[in-house]
Amino acid sequence: MSARRGLSGFWTGHLGPILAVCVAIVALWYAGAVWMNADLQRSAFDNAGQKSWTTGELVAGTLAQERPRLPAPHQVAQELWKTVVDTAPSSKRSLVYHAGVTLSATLLGFLFGAGLGVGLAVLIVHVRSLERSLMPWIIASQTIPIIALAPMIVIILNQLDVTGIVPKAAIAAYLSFFPVTVGMVKGLRSPDPLQLDLLRTYSASQAQTFWSLRLPASVPFLFASLKVGVAASLVGTVVAELTQSADGGFGARLLAGSYYGQTIQIWAAIFAAAFCACALIAAVALADRVVARRMGYAR
Amino acid sequence: MPDTVIQASNLSLTYGSADGAVQALSGIDLAIERGEFVSLIGPSGCGKTTLLRVIADLETATSGSITVNGVSPHEARLKRSYGYVFQAPALYPWRTIAGNVGLPLEIMGHSREDRRERVAKNLALVNLEGFERKFPWQLSGGMQQRASIARALSFDPDLLLMDEPFGALDEIVRDKLNEQLLRLWDLTRKTVVFVTHSIPEAVFLSTRIVVMSPRPGRIHEIIPCDFPRDRTLDIRETPEFLAIANRVRQGLREGHSYD
Ligand SMILES: Nc1ncnc2c1ncn2[C@@H]1O[C@H](COP(=O)(O)OP(=O)(O)O)[C@@H](O)[C@H]1O
Ligand SMILES: [Mg+2]
Secondary structure, eight states: HHHHHHHHHHHHHSSSHHHHHHHHHHHHHHHHHHHHHHHHHHHHHHHHHHHOOOHHHHHHHHTSOOOOSSSSSHHHHHHHHHHHSSOOTSSTTTTHHHHHHHHHHHHHHHHHHHHHHHHHHHHHOOOHHHHHHHHHHHHHHSSHHHHHHHHHEEEEHTTTOTTHHHHHHHHHHHHHHHHHHHHHHHHOSSOOHHHHHHHHTTTTOOHHHIIIIIIIHHHHHHHHHHHHHHHHHHHHHHHHHHHHHGGGGHHHHHHHHHTTTTHHHHHHHHHHHHHHHHHHHHHHHHHHHHHHHHOOOOO | OOOOEEEEEEEEEEEEEEEEEEEEEEEEEEEEEEEEEEEEEOSSSHHHHHHHHHHHTOOOEEEHHHHHHBBOOOHHHTTEEEEOSSSSSSOOOOHHOOOOHHHHHHHHTTOOHHHHHHHHHHHHHHTTOTTTTOOOOGSSSHHHHHHHHHHHHHHOSSSSEEEEETTSSOOOHHHHHHHHHHHHHHHOOOOOEEEESHHHHHHHSSSSSEEEETTTTEEEEEEEEOOOOTOOGGGGGGHHHHHHHHHHHHHHHHHHHHH
């Protein structure tokens, strides 16, 4: 009986479905690797003068190439292990080192982006004319294809002797301020008329209304938009690193990987970047939970 | 301070909305003296909330004149002359009960010590001792409404504007709060303007009952109702009580059959 309940718990809980999807993805991935690398492997057999081969040999070969079109999951895992665990974090071959480079620019950019976003939102909510004059520009700023623009901005900044972390953080901030502005405007406007009327009966000032009502009411909206913003910051930093690759970072790894056809390295960098994004979002979510509990939202 | 707390003459208010204008108040003439307990009673939509909101400077009359404590409602609001109890508790979910009750005191710049004293005193007044550190969602609807009353009382305004404060509560709690409110009014000599749907509630609490009728919202009749200040719930069985209740019911019926 208890075994059965355990099993059904497995399927109704989070873990079961997630694991099932993971297994399916890995299986598909293996199948895709065999399929995409097969002709590479056939010509490799040809070049080696091997005239005939079994299916087993072919499959084994497709999953063990040095520069496959699509690396197999275990190859990426091995590369990750090698570059994260087996290499000293101070080495430029270590993904931990590159993660450090990317994350520092990401966090700096995120800090500025979030600050800018909150500042703009406060202005927009309190100065009526600003909504009409600022909002179109803010929206226009997000219609510019940043992937195309980032290299230009980075190069211009480099030529102005702005180098190091700042150009990358600037792109990160550019991408993260928008969701924070939009979320925060919505949050600051979220108090219902009754809650606002209440403060009016005390003839509270605008500043008092902001601190005692608008700001606390906006907190859930703020955290929701911070989660989007921090992920956007990471994307911005990686894009900037594609241009400013001398300092390292995930973007630099992607670029170097594509120069030399090191597909395994590229995939390892992509996974490491995705993992970092998850960790950043999880950190924001944790902060969200702590604040929500302190504000009495947690039940 | 003038003895007439509220003086409205020929007061009208029209709400403009996308699908036409609604005349919520029309030709309201009403004077309320210091220390009175005046109930506004009438069917839904007859402008009771609107009238209370005009007094509180939350809406502005379209025509006519009104003074509160001898000055305009706007000036009276800036002087924090009244405490307003809304139909819903409107507690801030991120503040504890003590934090909510102390909110007006914070806004008005009372010291921390003074705040704590007044919060404790007013929570005791509505029987909510011991709930200081709870959050609103941890309280029942009735307790939340009592907390909102404590909040309106916390800064000790001379005028209380109450919009169906007990509308959502069950009979027993309502009776109890009615008695408490009456005792509070008797003790502190505050002026109360009280919106209600309930005839017994109006008759039990009031010195005068303003019967309103809808479309457009106007005063149909004002019924005096002078029971001793220290009355108890028992008076509800007396013939005098039932007679006034009948007059109010009659007035409401006449007001309704107008249109
Ligand atoms: N903000 C508003 N905008 C437009 N019409 C309103 C507004 N508030 C109330 N009304 C209308 O005014 C009339 C009186 O409303 P109200 O004062 O709330 O009545 P009561 O409190 O007696 O039920 C109703 O017809 C209502 O629909
Ligand atoms: Mg109403």
